[in-house]
Structures are given as structure tokens and as C-alpha cells.
Amino acid sequence: MAETITPTSPAQLRDAIVWAQETQTPLEIIGQGSKRIYGHAVAAEHVLNLSKLSGILFYEPGELVLSARAGTPLSDIHAALAEKKQQFHFEPVDFPVVLDGAAAPLSGTLGGLVACNLAGPRRLKVGAARDHVLGFEAVSGRGEDFKSGGRVMKNVTGFDLSKLMAGSFGTLGVMHSITIKIMPCDEKTRTVLVGCDDPVLAGSAMTAALTSENEVSAAAWVPASHAAKTGGGDRVAAMGGGVVAVRVEGPGPSVAWRCDALRKLLSSFGPTEALHSTNSLALWRDIANVGPFAGRDDILWRLSVPPASGGNVARQICDQTGAEVMLDWGGGLIWAQLPGDDAAQADIVRQIAVGAGGQATLIRASATLRAAIPVFHPQDPAIAALNERIRENFDPRHVLNPGRLDPARGA
């Protein structure tokens, strides 16, 4: 009979995994289960629920560090950080809301955030979750405790297993405690808007902004169909079409100066406008959370490509599949929503991504389609084999989230 096992201490977590390993019982690992429909379905009847391994262990704003149990709700962590005017610098997307319109805002746990290696618009400047995890404690699929890293910013003491765990979708070990770097919120934010309907031209505008000395912290393009609905205020809607948004953050005088410089620089791409802090924050929250496509049912792809190629890739996807697209990371991230439920289009999307030196991940689709094609971008065989050997050494009996990454390999 299917059971849900809910450990309340790291020792109980270890006991549960020892049991699973010895009885070869696969487990689906969840925190709040807010991202269960991302990736492949896990081939496990039993659920290991981490939501009772919860709570902030320490938060030292002056040291820019926070440590919490993996099952701690993100909403609790965001609230604690906001109180001290601090933040996750990598600005994670509220992913559950993208997957499912019914999800509560800020669902999910710290463990899920790291296991999926989420990031947001500031990715192009400061990296993803992987770049901010300082250390963790976990139980591997062998049923053994292990840890890596620590609580300090600079640490080359042994292999950087934090990187290995970030984005591993719980297939190597189950983290119960995570220590993560925090950064202060910037004093001011401004956003330069450039009216621009064409993704190729938008890509060029973003490249121009990013290669300038204005320390741009985010650059995105929102299509005309959504620009009026971003929450960024009337000025975004008044642009009357697609909009390139370029963000600068920092002390007040610097932000004003850089905003002016960017408006001059980008004026040749289209009419420009500027947003101050409040509207900027609303706009970028919407972009981070993939506002145009969030919470809908249509197929959603996420392409990661060299940023300067983003405009062209977006154009090809639109032309060849009829998709609606949005660009982030200066063009390096393309969200593409496709009509219909057609597996054949997956090949087109992947070919376009590969042609640009990138990859494509299927974010949202029916269970049927997710079962029919690889959700995550297929790997080079030598790298896939290496991944498999790592998996074998950490979870030899494949009891942790089997099938989540690659059902064909039981990984």
C-alpha cells in the first residue's frame, strides 16, 4: 500500500532511506509537492515528505548567510529576509505558479528551490541557486549522512558537492539542511523600457545594453500580447506594443545616472520610457514569474541559449511552431508557449535550440506528452554515462526519485 513517510528529524530521514535502500523501495521526495508536475513522473509508490523538516536554523544578516531545514516554506524565508531588507540575489522564479495557476504564491520549500536550481532575471549577473548555496547536509541514497561546504563565502575544502546537489532533483541524496548566501536589497531600482515588437531587434537592444558599462542587472522582452498586463503600471501599457525592459539597481544617484545613459544608448531601437522602483519591482516580479504564460494549460518550453542568439532563436520558434515567446536573461532564456499538444513540435524546438548552441526543457505539458518525450534536454552519451556513474555511486539502488530525470535510464 502506498505510504507517505514524514520524518521529523535528520535521524528519522536517514532511517527512512536506509529502509528504502535495504528493501529496494523507491521513494518520491517532496517538500510541499509544488513542482511535482515538473520533470518526469517518479516511478515510486511511496512518498518521502520533508515538510516536517522545517525551520530556519540561523539567519545572520550581517554575515549574509541563512541556514534552514530543507522543508522550510519559502514564504517563511522570504518574510524573514524582507524584514532585514535582504533577498536571494538570484531572484528565483515562483515556479509553482508557472506550472499551475491554482498554486499559492511563493509555494515550495528551500529544498525544492535548490534541488531544481531555480533562478530569475538576475541570473545573467549573479547566477542561479547553485551559485549561492554555501553548504548542505544530506542523506545519500546509500542511507548515509554526508555534508559538504559550510557557512562561509569562500571555501575550496574538498569537492564542491553543493553544485552537484543543486539541480539534481533529489536523485543523489536528500538534503535536510541548506546554508545559503543572502544579499542586501538594492536601495533603488529603475527600468528603461524600449518599445519594440520584433524579438530580433529586441535581442540587439538587450545586447547593446549588456555590453555597455551600465551594470545592467536584468534584460527581458515582453511581447505586445502581454505588455499591457504586466503590473508594471500605465507606462508599460502606454508603450503600445512589445517592450524591452532593462533594469539597473543600486544607490539612488547611480541608478538615475545609469538609467539616463541607457535611455540615450537605446533610443535608436525605439521610443524609451523609464520606471522607478515600485513599478520596476512589479514588472520584474511578473517577468520572473513568466507572467505571459503562467498558470495556463498550453505547452511551455524553456530554452537556454547564448544570449546574443536569443532574438533569432525566438523568431525561428515563432515562425516554425506558431509559438508565443518571451525573452529574459538578455536573450539567454526563451519561454515559448506552443498551441496544441503535439510531440512532433518538440523536435523542432530542440533542433532550433541545438542549432544555436543551446538546450530546451519541456516545462509544462500533459502527462501523456511528458511521458512520450524527454522533458530534460538529451545529453551527449559520454556525459550521460558519467551522470549515470555518479548516480550509481550515490544511490546504487535507485531509491531516490527514480525516473524523474530520465525514465529510460531509471535516473
Next chain:
Amino acid sequence: MLGMPEPDPSVLARRGDIIATMRDILPAPGAVITDADSLRPYECDGLMAYRQLPMIVVLPETVQQVAAILKYCHDTKIRVVPRGAGTGLSGGALPMADAITISMMKFNRVLEIDWDNRAITVQPGVTNLGITRAVEHRGFYYAPDPSSQIACSIGGNIAENSGGVHCLKYGLTTNNVLGLEMVTITGEILRLGGKALDASGYDLLGIITGSEGLLGIVTEVTVRILRKPETARAMLLGFNSSEAGGNCVAQIIAEGIIPGGLEMMDAPAIRATEDFVHAGYPLDVEALLLVELDGPKVEVDYLIDRVGGIADGCGAVYARISETEEERLLFWSGRKNAFPAIGRISPDYMCMDGTIPRGRLAEVLTGMQVLSQRYGLRVANVFHAGDGNLHPLIMFDANQPGELERAEEFGADILRLCVAVGGCLSGEHGIGVEKRDLMPEMFTEDDMKHQERLKLAFDEDQLLNPGKVFPVLHGCGELKTLHARSVADKFPDIPRF
């Protein structure tokens, strides 16, 4: 003395065959070094206390040659020690008597500069500073800047996840690497990452960075480049105690200011560097902060004012702001020459590299003074204060019997102290052989075995850089065995539904 794996006599007996094979793979003159005199420069790296002549040194220049060498070593069970510029401070490139040292210094070309994607692709032997030199004519630079940047190679930076003085704001090597080409011990050529930011599967790029040459040999590196800030200015702030200086660092960060550089020196370090480079440092303070602010001029001016105000509030007794670029560089020259400055006042010195939570600084410095008296050896401190990375410089005289050993013990105790307050053994120099035997201070046997299991996935026969990082090498069988520990009654205490 350092315990290293015993040389394998059967490999030594094959030396002639091995040399012949290497000459087949590497026909270029001088690409295979075999005589003792020519091997001598390779007997150590920047950690000169340990020396060992390699069996031979080879200098490949193509990825295919590297793959052929490694495949041969794998098939015939020969150990391999990768080497970059040899500037490492933890003995990561220390040779072995029965191993081939592979020098990557012929891989010295810049391959591509992609301005639009803000990326540069180079071979691993290009120096850290060489990357900035290649892009600075268009106003770009490469951010991580270890103090050996003029000589150290980017391949070595990958191996050690090198830092520098700009890490707090701009990240370490690992945060600035976009892609790698590497060769595994079996001779497979892998490409990891690239100009796109995300890739599926486990983050191999992330684990190769900082893996100290134990997982493969890097043959190509793509890093991100940044536009150089319009302006940079530096401030010198003097305090009557390390506590006051440390408090000022905490206040700056608490106000939400992340300076480009945030360094601290203690009194012995200030004096030694001032005597050496005459940077104009005050000699009557106990702690000196060097704060660099960079960005548009308007931002820098604004932040200089704010940091000045914070410093006043923290009891600064000395403040000076660089008015010209020359003056800014002069302020830095003291800090950047701290190591040779100590070298002038002591026959020998040992540079340690622990990291601590910033708030524990005063406690650690006090503890270090106690140790200094106990061991009868002087110590000076330079400190990447922004990110908690300490570089205690222990002064000793290797010609005095027992002094090297005392210095090593002193250093080990400092690192134990760092770990005890929540820090780590190495912030940016790596474990290598130097701190290898201290790993159990931080890690349990199971922690280290999981690291070794990662190693095993890349190098099952443990041929790549053996004797480094791990104090005890467990066999493949032991690492893979699952130990039965039946949980008798399916964990009755755990809530189930």
C-alpha cells in the same frame, strides 16, 4: 613528513617504454622531459616545502595529445599529475616519483572573444591576467584576480576555484566560468556548459571547478567577461583595534553596501608592507581597512561619503581617499605585495588560507596571538575581510632545526581554530597536500567517502593526482559496498499517513 602513495616499482621499471610511447605521441622537440636537471624546475609548485622529482614531464599542445596520453596512462595504470603554471600554494601539483607530470603551459592561446555574449574562450595555460589583457582594449576585464594573476594560469584557477580581492561582489572562479572542454582519464573529450547559462543533468561544470586536478584535465575554458567599471576609488581606514575594524566591515555590509574590494591588514602586516612599498600606510593603527568602490563616478562618490560616515561611527582614527588612479594603485600595492614584504623580514614564511564567519574575526586574531606566543613564531595577517578569508603569514627560519615543523603545527592550529568557529580549511588555495591531513577536522569519514565516490565516477583507478585532497584513499570496492544496517522495525517513530 608527508605520507604519499608508495611508488609502483613495476611502473618505474617501465620508464624507458613509457618515454618511448610519450615521444611517439609528442614528437615536438622538448615535449618529453626525462633528465634530472630539466625535471628539477617541476619538483615543486608554490608550496616549496615539499619536493619530489617527477618520473617524467610531458608538454602536450593539442587536446588529442592529452587524450592519447591519458588513455595510455589509464590502460597501463600510470599515475598522472596535472600542472599549470605551478604557482599553487597547497602542493596540488607536487609530483610523484612514478607519475607523469602533464604540464599544460603550451596551451597558451586565446581562441575566441565573443563580445556580444560577453565571453572569452582560451586555452588553460593562458594566464589569469592574460585574459584581461586580451579584452581590455574594448573596456572589458575578467573579474577573479588572485594575487598571483600575472603568472597563474586559468586552468590552475579552475582547479583551485581561485578567488582574489573582488570575490564578494563579483564571485569566485566558479561563478565566472561558463564552459569547459576536458579530457577524462580514459581519454574521452567532454564539453561542459558553454555560452548558454543552463544545461541539463548534474552540474559537472560546477564540480570540476575546484576539483584540484583529481577529475580530469581541462583543455579549454570559456569565462564571462565584464565591462570595466567607469571609476574605481580606494579608501584607507585605520582603527585602534581589530574589533573596531571588523565592526566597520560588518556595518558597511549591514548598510547594504557591497564594495568591489574590502581588505584588512593587522599591525605587523601594515608595517612590513609599508617598509617595502611605501604605500603611505599609517603605522600607528592596529588594523587597516582597504575599501574599494567601483562603478559610475556618481555612485563611487556617493558610496565613498557613506562608507566614510560609517567608518567615523565605528571609531576610525585614520581615513584617506584615493584622488587619482595612481594613488588608488599605490594603496593596493601594499596589500598586493604583502607576501614578498613578509619575505623581506623573515627568512621563510608560510601563507595560510582559512575562512571564518566575519563576526568571529577578533576572536580568531586573539587566538592566533596566543598560538604565536606558544609556538614562539611571529604571524602577520592579511584578510579578505569582505568574505572572511584569512591569510595568516607565519614567519620562520627553515635553517633552524625544528622550526619548519613548528610553523606547520602552528598553521594547522590556526586552521583548526578557523574550523572551530564555523569556518573552513581553505578559502581559495585548495587542500592539495598541505591541508590534506586536516580534512577530518571538517569532515567525517562518510563525508569524505561521498567525495571519493564522485572521484570514482570520473577516475575509478584513482590515477589522477593521487595523494592530494584525501588523507586516506579508500579502495573502489570499499566505496561501493553497501553496508547492511537493518532498521529493525521499519522506523516506528516516523509519522506515516
